[in-house]
Amino acid sequence: MDYVLHILVMVCLYSILATSFNLLIGFAGLFALSQAAFYAFGAYATAILSVKLGLAFPLPLTAAILFTAAVGILVALPAIRISGDYLVIVTLALQVIALAVIVNWHGLTGGPDGIRGVAPLHFLGLPLDTPRRFLPVAALAAAAGFLIAWRLAHSPFGRALRAMRENEAGAEAVGKNLLYMKVVVFAFSAGLAAVAGSLYAHYFTYVGADGFTIEQTIYILAMVILGGTGNLWGSVAGAAILVVLPDALQFIHLPVEIADKSRLVIYGVLLMAVLRFRPQGLLAAAAAGGTRGALTPLAVTQGGAGLLDPIAPGEATLSGAKLARAFGGIRAVADLSIALTSGRITGLIGPNGAGKTTAFNLLTGFLAPDEGEVTLRGRPINGLKAHRIVGAGVARSFQDLRLFARMSVLENVLVALPRQSGDRIGQVFFRPFRVAREERANIARAMSVLAFVHLDGKAGETADSLSYAEEKLLSIARLLATGAEVLLFDEPLSGLDPTTLTEILPILRELARSGRTVCIIEHNLDVIKELCDEVCFLDEGRILAIGTPERLMTDPELATRYFK
Amino acid sequence: MSLFLQLFVNGLIGGAHYALLAVGFGLIFATTRIVHFAYGPIYTIAAYVAWVTAGPLHWPLPLAMLAAAMVAALLGVFSYQFLYRPIEERQGSTLVVLIASLGLFIVLENLTGIVFGTGGQTVAGFEGGIHFIGPVFFTTVNVWQIVSVLILVPVLAVFLRRARPGKAILAMTDNAEMARIVGIDTVKVSMLVFALGSAISAVPATLILLRDGANPSMGFLAVFIAFVAVVVGGIGSLRGAVAGGFALGMIESLGLWQIPTEWQNSISFVVLFLVVLLRPQGLFGAARR
Known part of the structure; x- marks a missing residue:
C-alpha cells in the first residue's frame, strides 16, 4: 500500500514539473531544456537552507522558489537572442554547466555525495515522513501549481504567449513586449519546478546530483509531449502515465541497473512514437482556448459602429x-x-x-x-x-x-487589442475581476473589428484554416x-x-x-x-x-x- | 615551457579527434539542417562494434574499423529514413525533429548500456607504443588520430568538389530548395550524408576506443563537442568544422594550465554558450543560411 502511495506522490511531483515545463514549451514555444536544473536548484536550495542554516518550512520553500525564479530569468536572457535548435542546445549546455557546478562545489552541495538529513515537513507536530502522510501535501502542491499554471496560460497573458509562440515578429507588431513575456514565463516555470524540487528534498530527506541529469529533463519533456503541448491536463496525464507505466517493469525482476535503463528506453521510444505518429500528443491543445463564450451572438455588434473614433484629417x-x-x-x-x-x-x-x-x-x-x-x-x-x-x-x-x-480568428484579433491589463502578470493574479470585465468588453470589440472586415462568421475557426x-x-x-x-x-x-x-x-x-x-x-x-x-x-x-x-x-x- | 609544449601537443591530438567528429556531424547538419543528436550514441555504438570485432573476435584493426563504419552508416540512414524523414514530411519543424532525435539518443544510449554493461571496455592485448620528441610524449594511437584527419579531410574535400554526389551535397547545403528545383533528389542526398557522416564518426570512435576505451555514455560529450565545433567554425564549411574542432581541442588542453581538471569537460559547454550567444554566425563566418 505504501508503495502505491509513493507512486502517487511521485505523480504529484512530476505533474508540477510537467505543467511548469508545458508553460515554457507548449504555450510560449520556448524549447529551453533545462527544467531538471530548475528542479535541482529548488531541491538544493531547500536542502542547504534546511540542513546548513536549520531553517524550517516555509522559509526554505519560499527561498527556493525565489532563487530558482531568478535563475530562470537568467536563462531567459539567451532565449531573447536565440531560438529554435540553438536554444535547445544552449539550454542543454547550461544544464550540464549547472550540474558541473553542483558536483564540483563540494563545500556547499556535498559534491557527488549530495546532502543528507533534510528535515521532513511537519504538520501539527507530526512529521510527514511516510508516503501516506506526505501525499496530501504533494497533492495540495500539485493542485496549487496546476491552478497557477492554468491561470497564467488561460489569461490574456497566456494568449499573448501563444501568439509569441506562433510568430515572434507578429506578436511584436501587435504591441506585445517579448522581453517581458519571456522573463515572466521563465520565472514562473522555474519557480514552479522549484516547488517540486523543494518537496523532493523534504520527502526523500536527501538530494544528490544524479537525480537531476539531462535524462530527467528528457523524461519531463516526454511527459509534456506525450500529454500534448499546450494542454495542461495533458501534462498531468503524461506525468501519471510515465510515472506509473515503467513501474510495471518491477514485476519482471530485472537487475536494478538494467531496469533503470529499460525505463529510459521506454521514455525514449514513447517520445519518438508520439512525435512520429501523433505529434499533438494524447490531448491536443484547444485552439480557441477559453474564448468559446465569445461566439454567442450577444457579443456581436454589427458593422463596426463606434469602432473608429474620428481623428482630424490633414495633420x-x-x-x-x-x-x-x-x-x-x-x-x-x-x-x-x-x-x-x-x-x-x-x-x-x-x-x-x-x-x-x-x-x-x-x-x-x-x-x-x-x-x-x-x-x-x-x-x-x-x-x-x-x-x-x-x-x-x-x-x-x-x-x-x-x-x-x-489560434482562432477571434484570438488573432483579441490579442492585438491595446492596453489590456491582462497582459500584466500582476493584474492576472491580483485583479482577476478587472481582467475578466475587460476581457468581456474586448471580445465584443474584437468581434466588431471582425465584422468590419466581414470575418465575424469565422471567429471560431483557426487562422490556418482560412483561405x-x-x-x-x-x-x-x-x-x-x-x-x-x-x-x-x-x-x-x-x-x-x-x-x-x-x-x-x-x-x-x-x-x-x-x-x-x-x-x-x-x-x-x-x-x-x-x-x-x-x-x-x-x-x-x-x-x-x-x-x-x-x-x-x-x-x-x-x-x-x-x-x- | 615543456608543460606548455605537452599541452599544445595534447591540444592538437584532442583537436584532431574533435575535428573528425565535427566533420561527420557538420556534413549532416549543414546539408539537412537536422540536429542529429543521436549522432552521439551512434558514435558510441561504432566504438562498441570495433571493440567486439577487434577484441573478442580478433579481427584486424582496419577491418574492425570498417565494420564499425558500416554499422554506424546503417544506423544513420535508419534514423533518417524511419524517424526524421516521416516527421519532416508531415511538415514538422526542425525543432520537432531535434526533440525526436533526443528520444532516439536516450534509447540508443541506454540500449548500449543494457547490452554492453555500464563499465568501460578496452581492447585487451592492444599495445600502442609511446614516443618522445624532446620532453613531449605521445602514443602511436595519437599519431593515427592526427593522420586520420590528414587523410579523411582532403579525401572528403575532393569528393565534395569533384564527384557528382559530392556536388549534389554541396548544392543542397547551399540551398535545399534550389537543389530540388534543379532536379537533385534531396532525399537520396540526405541518406547519403547520414551514411557518410555517421561512417566518419566510426573513425574517431575506433581510435578513442584504442586510446581510452569505450563506455555507453561517451556519446553525449561527443555530439556536443561536434555541434560546438561546427557552430564555432561556421555551418556548411568543411574547413570551419576542422578549425572549430582543433580550436576546441586547444582551448580544452591549454585551459588546463589555469583551470582545475574537474572543470575540463565544462569548458566546451561554456564556449558553446558564449559563441551561440555572441556570434551565432560562427567565428570564421562561413555560415550560409
Whole structure:
C-alpha cells in the first residue's frame, strides 16, 4: 500500500514539473531544456537552507522558489537572442554547466555525495515522513501549481504567449513586449519546478546530483509531449502515465541497473512514437482556448459602429527624415524622407529591392536606422522598441502576414487589442475581476473589428484554416485592432482576385475617412490609381518622386525605372 | 615551457579527434539542417562494434574499423529514413525533429548500456607504443588520430568538389530548395550524408576506443563537442568544422594550465554558450543560411 502511495506522490511531483515545463514549451514555444536544473536548484536550495542554516518550512520553500525564479530569468536572457535548435542546445549546455557546478562545489552541495538529513515537513507536530502522510501535501502542491499554471496560460497573458509562440515578429507588431513575456514565463516555470524540487528534498530527506541529469529533463519533456503541448491536463496525464507505466517493469525482476535503463528506453521510444505518429500528443491543445463564450451572438455588434473614433484629417503624423540603413555593404535605404498625413492614403511604389519594406521596418522600429529620425506628431520615436511604437500609434502588417496560425480568428484579433491589463502578470493574479470585465468588453470589440472586415462568421475557426483572401482580411483586422492611428500595410492586396479586391478597397478608404493615416506598399498600379491620394516612388533606397498617382504614372523616366 | 609544449601537443591530438567528429556531424547538419543528436550514441555504438570485432573476435584493426563504419552508416540512414524523414514530411519543424532525435539518443544510449554493461571496455592485448620528441610524449594511437584527419579531410574535400554526389551535397547545403528545383533528389542526398557522416564518426570512435576505451555514455560529450565545433567554425564549411574542432581541442588542453581538471569537460559547454550567444554566425563566418 505504501508503495502505491509513493507512486502517487511521485505523480504529484512530476505533474508540477510537467505543467511548469508545458508553460515554457507548449504555450510560449520556448524549447529551453533545462527544467531538471530548475528542479535541482529548488531541491538544493531547500536542502542547504534546511540542513546548513536549520531553517524550517516555509522559509526554505519560499527561498527556493525565489532563487530558482531568478535563475530562470537568467536563462531567459539567451532565449531573447536565440531560438529554435540553438536554444535547445544552449539550454542543454547550461544544464550540464549547472550540474558541473553542483558536483564540483563540494563545500556547499556535498559534491557527488549530495546532502543528507533534510528535515521532513511537519504538520501539527507530526512529521510527514511516510508516503501516506506526505501525499496530501504533494497533492495540495500539485493542485496549487496546476491552478497557477492554468491561470497564467488561460489569461490574456497566456494568449499573448501563444501568439509569441506562433510568430515572434507578429506578436511584436501587435504591441506585445517579448522581453517581458519571456522573463515572466521563465520565472514562473522555474519557480514552479522549484516547488517540486523543494518537496523532493523534504520527502526523500536527501538530494544528490544524479537525480537531476539531462535524462530527467528528457523524461519531463516526454511527459509534456506525450500529454500534448499546450494542454495542461495533458501534462498531468503524461506525468501519471510515465510515472506509473515503467513501474510495471518491477514485476519482471530485472537487475536494478538494467531496469533503470529499460525505463529510459521506454521514455525514449514513447517520445519518438508520439512525435512520429501523433505529434499533438494524447490531448491536443484547444485552439480557441477559453474564448468559446465569445461566439454567442450577444457579443456581436454589427458593422463596426463606434469602432473608429474620428481623428482630424490633414495633420502631419508619421514622418521619417533622412533615414539610412545598410546591410553589410548594401545600402537598402539611403537618405529617405517621407511625411504621412492623417486622413490620406499614401502609396509606396517602386521596383523590387527598392527598399520599401526596409522603409517600413525603419519607421516601425523593427530595424534601427543608421542615420535619420522618425517622428510621430513631432515627437521622436526612433530608438523606441517596436512594441512601444505600436503603443504610440504606429502599426504595420507584413507581406507574409505572420498570423498566429494555431489560434482562432477571434484570438488573432483579441490579442492585438491595446492596453489590456491582462497582459500584466500582476493584474492576472491580483485583479482577476478587472481582467475578466475587460476581457468581456474586448471580445465584443474584437468581434466588431471582425465584422468590419466581414470575418465575424469565422471567429471560431483557426487562422490556418482560412483561405488566402480571408487571411489577408484577418491581417488587416489584426492591424486595426491595435488601435493605432498610423497604419502601414505591406502589400495587403497582392495575389487577390478582383472580387476580394472590391471587398478590401472600401475598408482601406473607410479607414482614411475616419482620419487614420494609411500607407500601403503596392505593385498593382490600377489599385494605386484608384486608392491613393499621393504616391511616393522609391528606388535604390531613396524617394525619387512624390505626387498624385496620375502625375507619377505619366512620367516616362519612372516608367522605365519601374519596368527595367 | 615543456608543460606548455605537452599541452599544445595534447591540444592538437584532442583537436584532431574533435575535428573528425565535427566533420561527420557538420556534413549532416549543414546539408539537412537536422540536429542529429543521436549522432552521439551512434558514435558510441561504432566504438562498441570495433571493440567486439577487434577484441573478442580478433579481427584486424582496419577491418574492425570498417565494420564499425558500416554499422554506424546503417544506423544513420535508419534514423533518417524511419524517424526524421516521416516527421519532416508531415511538415514538422526542425525543432520537432531535434526533440525526436533526443528520444532516439536516450534509447540508443541506454540500449548500449543494457547490452554492453555500464563499465568501460578496452581492447585487451592492444599495445600502442609511446614516443618522445624532446620532453613531449605521445602514443602511436595519437599519431593515427592526427593522420586520420590528414587523410579523411582532403579525401572528403575532393569528393565534395569533384564527384557528382559530392556536388549534389554541396548544392543542397547551399540551398535545399534550389537543389530540388534543379532536379537533385534531396532525399537520396540526405541518406547519403547520414551514411557518410555517421561512417566518419566510426573513425574517431575506433581510435578513442584504442586510446581510452569505450563506455555507453561517451556519446553525449561527443555530439556536443561536434555541434560546438561546427557552430564555432561556421555551418556548411568543411574547413570551419576542422578549425572549430582543433580550436576546441586547444582551448580544452591549454585551459588546463589555469583551470582545475574537474572543470575540463565544462569548458566546451561554456564556449558553446558564449559563441551561440555572441556570434551565432560562427567565428570564421562561413555560415550560409
